[in-house]
Amino acid sequence: MKKLNLSILKASILVIGSVAIFSSCSESKSKEKTNSSKALALPVYTVEQADAVTVKDYLGTIEGKVNVEVRPQVEGLLQEIYVDEGSFVQKGQRLFKIDPSFYQEDLNNTVASARVAEAKLKNAQLEVDRLKPLVDNEVISDVRLAAAQSDYQVAKAGVDQARAEVRSAQLSKDFTVIKAPVSGYIGRIPKRIGNLVSKGDKEPLTNLSDIQEVYVYFAMNESDFLYFSKAQAKKDSMEGRAYDKQKRLTFPKVTLVLADGEEYPIKGTVDAVNGQVDRTTGAISLRATFPNQNNILRSGSTGTLKISEVKEQVLQIPQVATSELQDKTFVFVVDKNNKAQRRNIKLAGKSKDKYIVSEGLAAGDRVILSGFDKLTDGSIIQPIAKQQ
Numbered sequence: 443m444k445k446l447n448l449s450i451l452k453a454s455i456l457v458i459g460s461v462a463i464f465s466s467c468s469e470s471k472s473k474e475k476t477n478s479s480k481a482l483a484l485p486v487y488t489v490e491q492a493d494a495v496t497v498k499d500y501l502g503t504i505e506g507k508v509n510v511e512v513r514p515q516v517e518g519l520l521q522e523i524y525v526d527e528g529s530f531v532q533k534g535q536r537l538f539k540i541d542p543s544f545y546q547e548d549l550n551n552t553v554a555s556a557r558v559a560e561a562k563l564k565n566a567q568l569e570v571d572r573l574k575p576l577v578d579n580e581v582i583s584d585v586r587l588a589a590a591q592s593d594y595q596v597a598k599a600g601v602d603q604a605r606a607e608v609r610s611a612q613l614s615k616d617f618t619v620i621k622a623p624v625s626g627y628i629g630r631i632p633k634r635i636g637n638l639v640s641k642g643d644k645e646p647l648t649n650l651s652d653i654q655e656v657y658v659y660f661a662m663n664e665s666d667f668l669y670f671s672k673a674q675a676k677k678d679s680m681e682g683r684a685y686d687k688q689k690r691l692t693f694p695k696v697t698l699v700l701a702d703g704e705e706y707p708i709k710g711t712v713d714a715v716n717g718q719v720d721r722t723t724g725a726i727s728l729r730a731t732f733p734n735q736n737n738i739l740r741s742g743s744t745g746t747l748k749i750s751e752v753k754e755q756v757l758q759i760p761q762v763a764t765s766e767l768q769d770k771t772f773v774f775v776v777d778k779n780n781k782a783q784r785r786n787i788k789l790a791g792k793s794k795d796k797y798i799v800s801e802g803l804a805a806g807d808r809v810i811l812s813g814f815d816k817l818t819d820g821s822i823i824q825p826i827a828k829q830q
Contacts, residue, residue, distance in 0.1 A: 490757075625652055
């Protein structure tokens with residue numbers, strides 16, 4: 443009987459042990475299932491180094507290649523206006539007319555004075571011609587001839603002076619008709635017929651712009667300018683060219699974005715650089731030239747110039763991988779245990795749909811691309827590799 447009870451006890455212990463082991467295994471598998479179900483499946487991007495093209499924007503003002511203020515050279519009442527604002531005129535075409543009455547009378551007076559001077563010169567020449575044979579025959583002394591010759595020189599100078607006054611009066615009269623100094627478009631005309639105009643007026647009669655080719659003036663900060671200067675020096679060094687102070691700094695072709703947000707269809711060329719940096723702004727002035735055969739661009743307009751820069755071997759991440767909080771930029775980085783960690787980074791520009799990272803990340807780091815609202819530090823994720 444005792445032997446039977448002992449056998450039953452041993453069997454009971456074996457059953458209890460088996461149940462405990464099975465329960466422990468089931469609990470472990472259940473925990474693993476639970477943890478697996480908690481892991482978020484999110485896309486991640488592996489950070490790499492590569493060349494990046496960045497585009498910098500610069501606000502520019504547009505001016506015609508020839509931009510002339512049309513001002514009167516004489517004073518008088520405005521008698522005629524031959525053109526309208528915005529019209530195109532050819533070089534030499536009449537624009538305005540000032541009442542010429544006063545200048546015509548002045549011209550008439552100077553012409554009359556010139557004729558008097560010419561008559562005096564003729565009389566002086568006759569006197570010299572009369573006295574010369576008398577002196578040659580020793581009828582009179584040569585002193586009288588010398589005096590007559592002196593009077594002749596005075597009369598000749600008087601004629602030269604009178605003729606100069608005629609030319610001056612003629613110029614003044616000609617200036618009453620104001621002609622276009624260049625071909626171009628007429629600007630605003632503030633004066634009206636009957637207004638008194640003079641060369642001392644604050645406002646010009648109008649502005650005349652030749653806009654077949656236009657200049658766009660803009661300012662670049664010193665840092666960007668140094669980038670292009672160093673890039674040029676590096677290129678020259680690689681090509682074995684010696685430094686030439688006469689050589690113009692080369693920039694990439696520039697794109698002009700107009701006020702309506704559309705790009706001007708023709709690219710421009712940066713062809714002039716100011717010789718020094720403005721101490722007050724820390725910027726340097728440049729000029730880009732654009733052809734304008736279709737007359738789309740007008741003087742006084744503004745636009746945005748876009749210039750590309752190539753950054754070599756920089757870290758880049760998709761812009762969608764970042765979030766901002768109080769002027770700081772963050773990303774979620776996945777560690778080797780697939781845990782998410784929020785990290786503060788610093789940006790150094792953007793290239794298309796990517797940011798260039800200067801601090802906070804290294805090549806090979808994995809950053810999460812979406813689902814930030816579900817993440818906290820230490821969240822376990824199931825990474826889905828993405829390449830952009």
